[in-house]
Amino acid sequence: MTFKRDIHIVWFKRDFRWHDHAPIRSALASGENVLFVALYEPSLWNEQPYDERHERFLWDSIRDLNEIAGKEVVYFLKVEALEFFKRCLDNFRVKAVYSHRETGIGKTFVRDKDVASLLNAHDVSWNEWDYGGVKRGLKHRRNWLKDWYDYVDVAPLHTDINAVQALALPNPFESWQHSQSFEPHPYFQKGGASRGERVLYSFLTERIKRYAQSISKPLASRKGCSRISPHLAWGNLSIRQVWHMAEVVELAGSKRNQRAFVDRLRWQAHFIQKFESACSYEFRPINSAYTAIDASKIWDQQKFDAWKNGTTGVPLVDACMRCVAATGYLNFRMRAMVVSFYSQYLWLPWEAGARYLASTFTDFEPGIHYTQFQMQSGYTGVNTIRIYNPIKQSFDQDPKGEFIKQWLPELKGLPLPHLHEPWAIPPMMWEMEQWNIGAYPKHPIVDLSSARKHASDQLYGIKKTKASKLEAQLILEKLVNPRAKKS
Ligand SMILES: Cc1cc2nc3c(=O)[nH]c(=O)nc-3n(C[C@H](O)[C@H](O)[C@H](O)COP(=O)(O)OP(=O)(O)OC[C@H]3O[C@@H](n4cnc5c(N)ncnc54)[C@H](O)[C@@H]3O)c2cc1C
Secondary structure: OOOOEEEEEEEEOOOOOOOOOHHHHHHHHOOOOEEEEEEEOHHHHOOOOOOHHHHHHHHHHHHHHHHHHOOOOEEEEEOOHHHHHHHHHHHEEEEEEEEEOOOOOHHHHHHHHHHHHHHHHOOOEEEEEOEOOEOOOOOOOOOHHHHHHHHHHOOOOOOOHHHHHHHEOOOOOHHHEOOOOOOOOOOOOOOOHHHHHHHHHHHHHOHHHHHHHHOOOOOOHHHHOOOOHHHHHOOOOOHHHHHHHHHHOOOOOOHHHHHHHHHHHHHHHHHHHHHHHOHHHHOOOOOHHHHHHHHHOOOOHHHHHHHHHOOOOOHHHHHHHHHHHHHOOOOHHHHHHHHHHHHHHOOOOHHHHHHHHHHHOOOOOHHHHHHHHHHHHOOOOOOOOOOOOHHHHHHHHOOOOHHHHHHOHHHOOOOOOHHHOHHHOOHHHHHHHOOOOOOOOOOOOOOHHHHHHHHHHHHHHHHOOHHHHHHHHHHHHHHOOOOOOOO
């Protein structure tokens, strides 16, 4: 009989940090060898909603973990999860696996079920912890808010890095090592807990002063908002660490700005909890009365490509789409506007748009993304239907056209106010001024006012039906905190 070494496995999922990490703490408490791993699973990562920008972020995050540990102790392995665990079981006596529960996409849920069956068949316990105050198997939201406050109020857990160094196992699977390295990217946010802490600190102590005035603006938000979203989405920071940091440091800015930020931390968990309780958000309208509307939409590849590539002829929408593809970030209002444009003006089926946009956000968080995408498409029957006017947004949020000019250089020569709506320029003026906008469309690819009216008639029409109201009631009961009527 061959001797098998005892090991414990910590599986990093969307929780790339050392501290405030119950699975790590528990594995270290065993006092035995621990294998720390993160998996790059080709079947998952090679397609949307994932993208190379997410892979980079993880790669940075793992390097940061190792820098903090003072040596390589966390391994990034390119292998399917099931294959990894099978090999571990073949080579070691696996005493337990430790991880957070992942509120992920359908594919990760199925994968977790397969891993659970495998471990179960070998009598290996998989110790999983709820993540960020989000609970699995919740039947209603009556006590959710109180429980969430109780959760975030507890001090974040500390991890003893000396114990990590002492117990970490050398990499037993060198051949799976994710060997690709990445040059720094000019725009994408870099991952890592250390960076996340710095970004948060600079926000709370200085940048927060401009929060309210920047939050809706595509350009100002890039500095005036916290920009911690990818660090939260990939777990470089826990929501509890952010919550406590906001209490501990001397906050700059007005009470209003501070409250607005802290409210959003609660929203983060609230949306992820909705998705945890109703993961069908990823695949179909949460209010099934809207399924027929979505099914009646006709796929139009040209419209989709124009939206994706930023050539719809509506400058602010196009600037946003080019910016997010290049940088991985857009502020909330601009995200909502590009979704409204896609689902309502272009009248395209929601799922392909949601998948593409997710692949562009470095902070892709399934729980926030799919719920928000449906909400901004007007598909819930619960929320106020918002059909954003992209021209008004352009004048309001980018009055000098700086953001538009940055991302649509072909429009640089157009003076204000024409930059916001080139189609309103009289033909005689085009002739006299000889403005050259290259191949950029002189007119939007859809007529904005009739597209808006069509979407409004359709969406309000369904919202009034008995079926929609009934479903809306069920959604409110199951997924929304009863004290806050709308979400
Ligand atoms: C269609 C659509 C898709 C979105 N997809 C994502 C996503 O995949 N991942 C993601 O993190 N956010 C998503 N958001 C929410 C929001 O746009 C981003 O959280 C925010 O822009 C991130 O920037 P920030 O960190 O500077 O935010 P701040 O304004 O500084 O807010 C701090 C944190 O609060 C949370 N937060 C802020 N706004 C919201 C909100 N409306 N709902 C829930 N949580 C919020 C985020 O974790 C954010 O990092 C989406 C919004 C829309 C309309």
